[in-house]
Amino acid sequence: xxxxSRSPERSLERLVHVPLGDRAYDILIGxxxxxxxxxxxxxxxxxxxxxxxxxxxxxxxxxxxxxDSLQTDGIEAVSLTLPAGEKTKSLExxxxxxxxxxxxxxxxxxxxxALGGGVIGDLAGFAAGIVRRGxxxxxxxxxxxxxxxxxxxxxxxxxxxxGKNLLGVFHQxxxxxxxxxxxxxxxxxxxxxxYAEVAKYGLIDKPDFFVWLEKxxxxxxxxxxxxxxxxxxxxxxxxxxxxxxxxxxxxRALLNLGHTFGHALEAATEYDSKRLVHxxxxxxxxxxxxxxxxxxxxxxxxxxxxxxxxxKAVGLPTxxxxxxxxxxxxxxxxxAIAQDKKVQGGKLTFILTHGIGQSFIANDVPSSEVLSxxxxxxxx
Amino acid sequence: xxxxSRSPERSLERLVHVPLGDRAYDILIGxxxxxxxxxxxxxxxxxxxxxxxxxxxxxxxxxxxxxDSLQTDGIEAVSLTLPAGEKTKSLExxxxxxxxxxxxxxxxxxxxxALGGGVIGDLAGFAAGIVRRGxxxxxxxxxxxxxxxxxxxxxxxxxxxxGKNLLGVFHQxxxxxxxxxxxxxxxxxxxxxxYAEVAKYGLIDKPDFFVWLEKxxxxxxxxxxxxxxxxxxxxxxxxxxxxxxxxxxxxRALLNLGHTFGHALEAATEYDSKRLVHxxxxxxxxxxxxxxxxxxxxxxxxxxxxxxxxxKAVGLPTxxxxxxxxxxxxxxxxxAIAQDKKVQGGKLTFILTHGIGQSFIANDVPSSEVLSxxxxxxxx
Ligand SMILES: NC(=O)c1ccc[n+]([C@@H]2O[C@H](COP(=O)([O-])OP(=O)(O)OC[C@H]3O[C@@H](n4cnc5c(N)ncnc54)[C@H](O)[C@@H]3O)[C@@H](O)[C@H]2O)c1
Ligand SMILES: NC(=O)c1ccc[n+]([C@@H]2O[C@H](COP(=O)([O-])OP(=O)(O)OC[C@H]3O[C@@H](n4cnc5c(N)ncnc54)[C@H](O)[C@@H]3O)[C@@H](O)[C@H]2O)c1
Ligand SMILES: [Zn+2]
Ligand SMILES: [Zn+2]
Numbered sequence: 232x233x234x235x236s237r238s239p240e241r242s243l244e245r246l247v248h249v250p251l252g253d254r255a256y257d258i259l260i261g262x263x264x265x266x267x268x269x270x271x272x273x274x275x276x277x278x279x280x281x282x283x284x285x286x287x288x289x290x291x292x293x294x295x296x297x298x299d300s301l302q303t304d305g306i307e308a309v310s311l312t313l314p315a316g317e318k319t320k321s322l323e324x325x326x327x328x329x330x331x332x333x334x335x336x337x338x339x340x341x342x343x344x345a346l347g348g349g350v351i352g353d354l355a356g357f358a359a360g361i362v363r364r365g366x367x368x369x370x371x372x373x374x375x376x377x378x379x380x381x382x383x384x385x386x387x388x389x390x391x392x393x394g395k396n397l398l399g400v401f402h403q404x405x406x407x408x409x410x411x412x413x414x415x416x417x418x419x420x421x422x423x424x425x426y427a428e429v430a431k432y433g434l435i436d437k438p439d440f441f442v443w444l445e446k447x448x449x450x451x452x453x454x455x456x457x458x459x460x461x462x463x464x465x466x467x468x469x470x471x472x473x474x475x476x477x478x479x480x481x482x483r484a485l486l487n488l489g490h491t492f493g494h495a496l497e498a499a500t501e502y503d504s505k506r507l508v509h510x511x512x513x514x515x516x517x518x519x520x521x522x523x524x525x526x527x528x529x530x531x532x533x534x535x536x537x538x539x540x541x542x543k544a545v546g547l548p549t550x551x552x553x554x555x556x557x558x559x560x561x562x563x564x565x566x567a568i569a570q571d572k573k574v575q576g577g578k579l580t581f582i583l584t585h586g587i588g589q590s591f592i593a594n595d596v597p598s599s600e601v602l603s604x605x606x607x608x609x610x611x
Numbered sequence: 612x613x614x615x616s617r618s619p620e621r622s623l624e625r626l627v628h629v630p631l632g633d634r635a636y637d638i639l640i641g642x643x644x645x646x647x648x649x650x651x652x653x654x655x656x657x658x659x660x661x662x663x664x665x666x667x668x669x670x671x672x673x674x675x676x677x678x679d680s681l682q683t684d685g686i687e688a689v690s691l692t693l694p695a696g697e698k699t700k701s702l703e704x705x706x707x708x709x710x711x712x713x714x715x716x717x718x719x720x721x722x723x724x725a726l727g728g729g730v731i732g733d734l735a736g737f738a739a740g741i742v743r744r745g746x747x748x749x750x751x752x753x754x755x756x757x758x759x760x761x762x763x764x765x766x767x768x769x770x771x772x773x774g775k776n777l778l779g780v781f782h783q784x785x786x787x788x789x790x791x792x793x794x795x796x797x798x799x800x801x802x803x804x805x806y807a808e809v810a811k812y813g814l815i816d817k818p819d820f821f822v823w824l825e826k827x828x829x830x831x832x833x834x835x836x837x838x839x840x841x842x843x844x845x846x847x848x849x850x851x852x853x854x855x856x857x858x859x860x861x862x863r864a865l866l867n868l869g870h871t872f873g874h875a876l877e878a879a880t881e882y883d884s885k886r887l888v889h890x891x892x893x894x895x896x897x898x899x900x901x902x903x904x905x906x907x908x909x910x911x912x913x914x915x916x917x918x919x920x921x922x923k924a925v926g927l928p929t930x931x932x933x934x935x936x937x938x939x940x941x942x943x944x945x946x947a948i949a950q951d952k953k954v955q956g957g958k959l960t961f962i963l964t965h966g967i968g969q970s971f972i973a974n975d976v977p978s979s980e981v982l983s984x985x986x987x988x989x990x991x
Pocket of ligand 4: 760893
């Protein structure tokens with residue numbers, strides 16, 4: 232790379248490499264990457280055809296810039312714009328995407344590009360993973376959640392009436408372009424939801440990063456170098472875990488901190504984004520995981536308090552009573568937890584913690600303990 | 612294994628191991644394996660739940676024996692019986708299978724079992740590859756083609772209106788049980804079609820095996836030790852190629868000997884099994900590949916003659932004029948070849964040969980040569 236030709240903007244750019252052997256790839260993080268996508272792709276991939284999948288909110292904001300950049304660099308591209316929202320992660324839309332990709336005659340070395348949040352990334356990645364048993368896949372995540380979490384690591388999937396993400400494949404992207412300036416158009420609420428996942432990396436095993444976030448979260452929200460830094464640290468954290476355990480047979484489960492409670496709450500609110508979005512569920516879930524760990528005498532209640540205070544400060548919900556509307560009976564919540572796919576042979580697996588940045592995988596958590604804990608914590 | 616406790620039947624059993632690291636698995640070949648499936652599965656896999664997929668022809672013949680054996684060994688099993696035939700490899704049936712597997716609450720270590728031919732294996736394997744991003748998969752192939760080819764190697768898939776096998780994943784089975792006695796109920800025509808793939812392994816790189824087949828093919832058709840031997844040699848041959856090149860980025864393409872012409876003929880006859888089944892297309896395709904190689908002065912015409920004579924002796928079609936009904940114009944055939952997915956960047960890739968057992972991958976075959984060759988060979 233010719234440093235002298237870089238714009239001042241580009242000098243802030245960060246690169247995280249994910250060393251997965253013949254599936255290794257780069258994550259670029261910085262402002263303006265959408266308008267430079269063509270060059271970044273042609274310098275790494277052989278194919279000169281692309282099929283872009285995006286949603287109706289992202290299309291008017293960034294599709295043209297992406298198409299222009301691809302055209303400039305000689306990539307022949309077509310695009311498909313889908314409805315926004317979790318419901319798009321369906322078998323029906325998967326069929327629409329694969330059909331479009333096949334019509335575009337995308338071959339193994341050509342690519343499918345996901346331009347959007349985690350919904351588009353999960354759906355388009357699944358399609359890329361099954362067309363011709365796998366074609367190249369480029370992630371251009373445009374939500375904070377997608378930039379720090381869903382675009383890295385190769386998990387793809389759709390929902391069925393049996394539950395979330397029950398169908399999918401592991402299919403690593405060949406490149407991730409996290410355009411940090413694209414987050415400026417994101418609603419405050421969506422940004423905050425993604426921030427829950429950023430904080431998660433600190434809580435899993437990076438206590439210093441959590442301290443840094445407590446100090447710098449305002450700058451992360453405002454944009455600028457701290458935002459890039461927080462996203463780069465998060466991507467690096469996720470990449471480290473993925474490289475150690477690509478197919479989640481062990482350590483990768485740590486990334487589910489806050490998610491067992493979180494998913495149960497998402498199910499309890501029927502995935503109604505007016506009531507709760509994923510990151511908000513994770514925020515409440517992380518507070519609950521710390522409180523539950525304290526209750527089991529594994530961690531100090533002070534740590535739970537600190538987590539709660541920080542997430543509250545950024546404007547995230549931190550307790551079940553912050554969720555608008557009525558929650559189902561506690562037994563139903565427990566059922567949702569037991570149905571979560573992190574259940575192995577009927578036993579409850581939780582990510583618990585010994586304190587901030589000291590999370591661990593606990594198998595065999597007695598469901599009676601969970602039940603009485605939830606009973607105590609739920610709004611009366 | 613306790614040799615002394617084996618029945619006389621079992622002493623004929625062969626085992627081919629496929630050493631694919633953490634995806635390694637065994638292929639057992641011999642008579643009576645369906646009624647012993649439970650024990651073979653429980654001794655290798657942790658899960659105690661299974662979802663069986665079969666078709667309407669195979670169900671009345673072997674499903675009960677399989678269910679009984681699973682029950683005896685403490686595996687809780689459910690089954691789904693689908694229509695027989697290539698049309699079952701559709702997105703619609705994939706949805707039916709995944710729904711059934713999810714309803715059965717199959718977890719990562721439980722298994723999906725394919726009991727049937729290549730159609731059921733490809734479909735059920737695809738479902739196993741995407742439910743929870745991959746659950747265990749056991750192949751119990753009941754056609755000769757499935758025993759020597761489709762059940763080994765992890766390719767799964769379905770068809771779309773764009774073409775055959777265009778959606779799928781690589782998902783290796785955890786165990787393959789090739790019950791050679793199950794082939795007794797197979798129609799002569801289906802057995803022959805599968806035999807084309809057996810002969811293929813000789814023609815790729817095992818000239819001695821081809822000579823052995825010329826001598827012993829009658830015993831292979833009749834059953835007995837030669838059938839087991841031929842299937843074991845074929846599985847070993849396929850396993851060797853798969854281990855070298857699991858995802859078909861190179862050498863695995865040799866397995867397509869006869870398939871480029873064959874697929875074009877299948878397309879030309881609109882996949883109408885009354886006119887042509889896959890193995891028959893492959894038989895004609897292999898003869899054409901040898902004749903085309905001779906015409907390009909790569910091999911002796913005598914070799915083409917020997918291949919033709921052997922396949923004719925077993926009762927397989929060996930020329931386009933053996934196909935009932937009218938074929939489309941030669942240009943259409945060429946188009947079908949060019950659309951075949953083994954085309955890279957627009958150039959024609961063929962498996963050609965220097966003689967019996969000396970096949971090689973030829974990129975860059977000029978389409979004009981193919982056109983004039985086909986023009987000469989087609990029925991006038
Ligand atoms: N694959 C993984 O490893 C993984 C990890 C975590 C979450 N996920 C999945 O990710 C999904 C959630 O992702 P998400 O939170 O990004 O949701 P999303 O994709 O629905 O995006 C949220 C909203 O923001 C809009 N949007 C996207 N980018 C925008 C921008 N730059 N400006 C303005 N609006 C924009 C979208 O149209 C949508 O309305 C869930 O389906 C979850 O299961 C996957
Ligand atoms: N995955 C791979 O690597 C691979 C390789 C080669 C072929 N294939 C696929 O395999 C399919 C063809 O497989 P096939 O030839 O086994 O076809 P098939 O599954 O349709 O079986 C042929 C017929 O035989 C019947 N049958 C099966 N077992 C029987 C038995 N023991 N007794 C009586 N009838 C029986 C079936 O019901 C069917 O009617 C194609 O879809 C092809 O694409 C896949
Ligand atoms: Zn999450
Ligand atoms: Zn074949």
